[in-house]
Amino acid sequence: MNSVIFNNALRFIVLLMLQVLLLNNINFLGYINPYLYVLFILLYPFNGNQTLFIFLSFLLGWGVDIFEDSGGINAAACVVAAYIRPAILRFSFGVSYDYQTIKFSSTQPGSRISYVLIIVLVHHFVLFLLEFFNFAHLLLLLKKTVFSAAFTVILVFLTLALFSKKSR
Amino acid sequence: MQQIINFLIRNKNNILFLLLLTFSLFLTIQSHSYQKSKFISSANFLSGGIYSWTSNINSYFYLEEYNLRLLEENERLRTRLATYEDSLEISTYRDTSSFDADYIFRASEVINNNYAKVDNYLTIKSGSRNGIERDMGVVTSKGIVGIVENVSPNYSTVISILNSNSRINAQLKQSNHFGTLVWNGDDPNVVQLIDVPSVAPIAEGDTIITGGRSLIFPKGLPIGAIKNFSLDQSESYYNIDIELFNDMTNIGYVYIIENTSQAEIRELQNLSKDE
Numbered sequence: 001m002n003s004v005i006f007n008n009a010l011r012f013i014v015l016l017m018l019q020v021l022l023l024n025n026i027n028f029l030g031y032i033n034p035y036l037y038v039l040f041i042l043l044y045p046f047n048g049n050q051t052l053f054i055f056l057s058f059l060l061g062w063g064v065d066i067f068e069d070s071g072g073i074n075a076a077a078c079v080v081a082a083y084i085r086p087a088i089l090r091f092s093f094g095v096s097y098d099y100q101t102i103k104f105s106s107t108q109p110g111s112r113i114s115y116v117l118i119i120v121l122v123h124h125f126v127l128f129l130l131e132f133f134n135f136a137h138l139l140l141l142l143k144k145t146v147f148s149a150a151f152t153v154i155l156v157f158l159t160l161a162l163f164s165k166k167s168r
Numbered sequence: 169m170q171q172i173i174n175f176l177i178r179n180k181n182n183i184l185f186l187l188l189l190t191f192s193l194f195l196t197i198q199s200h201s202y203q204k205s206k207f208i209s210s211a212n213f214l215s216g217g218i219y220s221w222t223s224n225i226n227s228y229f230y231l232e233e234y235n236l237r238l239l240e241e242n243e244r245l246r247t248r249l250a251t252y253e254d255s256l257e258i259s260t261y262r263d264t265s266s267f268d269a270d271y272i273f274r275a276s277e278v279i280n281n282n283y284a285k286v287d288n289y290l291t292i293k294s295g296s297r298n299g300i301e302r303d304m305g306v307v308t309s310k311g312i313v314g315i316v317e318n319v320s321p322n323y324s325t326v327i328s329i330l331n332s333n334s335r336i337n338a339q340l341k342q343s344n345h346f347g348t349l350v351w352n353g354d355d356p357n358v359v360q361l362i363d364v365p366s367v368a369p370i371a372e373g374d375t376i377i378t379g380g381r382s383l384i385f386p387k388g389l390p391i392g393a394i395k396n397f398s399l400d401q402s403e404s405y406y407n408i409d410i411e412l413f414n415d416m417t418n419i420g421y422v423y424i425i426e427n428t429s430q431a432e433i434r435e436l437q438n439l440s441k442d443e
Binding site: 017020021024027030031033050051054055058061062065066067068069070071072073075076079080083130131132133137 | 180181184185188189191192193194195196197198199200210212215218219222280282283284285286287289291325353356
């Protein structure tokens with residue numbers, strides 16, 4: 001149990017620093033940035049305390065916001081993503097989630113992809129919606145959401161492959 | 169009472185979610201109103217310290233370019249100084265038309281700069297201890313950068329001209345027709361000048377300078393050149409796209425401008441407003 005807490009705390013700090021110091025400065029093609037810190041929300045233990053989880057996600061998002069001077073857009077996006085995560089888990093992993101016995105590393109690749117994709121899309125959509133703050137640039141909003149989400153999803157799976165345990 | 173507590177415990181996740189969402193929306197909305205200080209900005213001790221640490225490493229890679237820029241500026245200033253000394257020998261005439269108020273320039277290092285978002289900010293490595301105050305102008309040798317917004321003892325945040333809330337007075341170099349400089353959030357090299365009356369004589373390639381009607385920038389600082397222009401719907405004002413002289417994606421060092429007569433002028437203006 002202690003190693004779980006330690007792992008998540010370490011992941012929180014490393015992802016926050018990685019995001020604000022490196023990933024926010026990529027600006028691929030001028031406007032596409034990956035938001036890898038969503039990985040914390042994706043990997044938080046499925047049977048962990050939901051109240052604590054929502055609060056931690058808020059802190060993570062707000063941390064990024066403070067560095068970025070962006071008000072509360074990342075915080076709002078993180079809170080929404082954390083709040084709807086149980087529903088997405090049930091949708092993607094079906095019955096096995098209800099028994100709370102699954103681990104992320106031992107799931108089907110197909111359901112794993114749908115889980116990551118939905119959470120990332122929801123998070124990015126809320127993020128960019130609040131950043132633009134109106135519907136006048138709807139096309140640019142959707143373009144930014146889709147491209148950034150693709151970038152993030154690729155990075156998420158690369159990171160998972162890099163840090164997965166060999167003994168599977 | 170028991171039921172209320174039970175209800176709260178049962179719905180604690182929903183309540184926490186709504187509370188945190190409201191709080192972050194409040195922060196977001198507050199960040200969109202221009203004249204308000206932020207709750208917490210990146211000019212604080214922790215994030216400012218981390219940013220200045222990384223920019224120490226980063227600035228090393230751009231040393232050559234910054235040196236070139238300084239050389240260029242030195243060259244220009246020396247040329248001006250030479251003509252100034254020449255004119256001094258002939259007569260005691262002194263040209264004060266371009267900088268008529270007393271301005272103090274302070275140099276500082278940029279430790280964080282965004283340009284890819286709709287509302288962009290910079291963080292610089294000087295704060296109230298170095299004499300920086302809110303609403304001072306920030307420029308480079310090539311053009312304007314923004315206006316100081318939040319100040320902490322050692323750091324300050326600057327609202328970039330690449331920010332949808334930024335409004336800066338600017339004018340044509342040829343005539344005195346002025347307008348407002350805004351940004352549509354699209355291209356970090358192109359800003360827009362609006363509210364220029366259609367009687368103004370403009371052409372592509374014309375230079376745009378600061379207007380000097382605000383108390384922040386002195387008159388005559390370069391901004392950019394006209395890229396293209398069109399009339400608005402009522403056909404009485406121009407919408408002008410301006411290509412910036414400054415590369416906003418690569419700013420290493422800036423000057424912060426203090427207008428020493430700002431307080432005096434503001435007091436005077438308030439006096440006439442009261443009457």
